[in-house]
Amino acid sequence: MSESDLSKFFEWAVSGFNAIAFDLVVALVVLVVGWVVSNWVGRLVRRVATRSTRIDPTIVPMAHSVTVWSIRVIVLVAVLARLGVQTASIIAVLGAAGLAIGLALQGTLQNIAAGIMLLALRPLRAGESVSVVGKADGTVDEVGLFLTRFKQFDGTYITLPNSLIWGSPILNFSRHDTRRAEIQVLVPYGEDIDLALAELRAMVDTHELALKDPEPLVMVSGYRDNAMLVTVRAWAAAANWFDLQNDMNRQAQRVLKAAGVELPPSRPVHVGA
Template sequence: MQEYLVNLEALMPRLTEAAINIAMALAILIIGWWISSLLGAWVRRAATRSPRIDATIVPMFHSVVVWAVRIFTVIAVLARFGVQTASLIAVLGAAGLAVGLALQNTLQNIAAGIMLLILRPLRTGEYVALSSGAEGTVEEVGLFLCRLVQVDGIHITLPNSVVWGATITNYSRNVTRRLDIPVTIHYSDDLNGALENLAKVAAAHPMVLKDPAPLIKVSEYTDTGTVINVRIWCAAAQYWDLRWDMFHQIRQALAASGFKAPIPVREIQGQPKDASAA
């Protein structure tokens, strides 16, 4: 019994030191995690409020800050237990190289995400269409993925490499957009009168810009009638509202002026019946 107490007394300093190390390590880990979350929230809030920082870069910047602090926290915890952090960093570097070779596609997505944030062919809130077929409003450009929201509310998640490798059509980058509306006029109706009516409708609409001025010209002939192209400019944010309203108003204005609907007309000719054959 006395030998057991002697051994226990000899182990007490070590147990005390281990308990202190564990407590300090837990304190460092908790404080580090708390500081990382606090810094991440502060960075996100400051970046969101600043007009000079694009909202597209905020999620990635937030992630980099948070995980940088957490990695240093883990290294500090390991150092508390006597782990040689220099050798650990070397091992992590070698492991990172091996993982990088194994995850080439993932690193390609990271590189593509960095290029998207530097060159910024798309930004948060802009409506884009990709040559791959996906389109929608940009919600986030992350470290690995881009998220788009379609007009029907469906979320699309794409790897950054797919977005970077596609042709990007950005419908929101310019302040103004051009709208072309084809209007078919029956061949029996007054073409000059139709041009005047369409010019009045375009000039009276409040969303139509005066500069560039509306352009109403005959563009082609079809089986149903003469096609007049109504070319107008508007603010990019009002494009679809103007398009729907113009289709409505043009039909009403032409009908009120007595213009016929461009219904397809077919002329059928037949041979007269030979009386001698009867």
């Protein structure tokens, strides 16, 4: 090899090395900047979501993670492209892998989809008392991306897959500020029904937990073989519903007996449906 050929080879090697070094430096800069930007945007999303009163706190960690890793995936693809890797083939491989994983984890993906719908539409939220009909009754402890955990009224915990919750009727006892309490009393035929109605109405009108608006209601709602069925309805703050329901059940019999109204010998008071 002549001296001129050797010189050209060294010039080619140096230029190639410089080009590779430049690409490596640019790729490293893109990676570092992209990582920093992803963290900054993630913190921004978390801060905005936390301050918003319309976003459930449960969704904040998921929104943060999705935002951060979406940016990082784009950054990684850009870095590989800068290094000369064919990104089209990478995207195709990732798509095929995602499809295979999706087919293998079909049930898990159903739970994720149901979790997203629960977090987006918010039929239940952490801290609310709900009944997932046929599945669980209690206070919502955590709404996760895969599972939802409840503290049941007896103090035990139950965890349900999100797909079961999304596919079931949900009764939410805490969403509204007020809730209606209801009892039913049997008054035998021949007794003074007007007196019974007046005494029961006075009972709810003077109860400290019964709200004046909506107005309480006391009425004859049906007839049985040996008695008339009287229904008493009163509204209370949601937090006081149980106490009002219990007090009306406890006081109704005493109030009627004190007024001289005789009651049937069995099952004088019935909890409303």
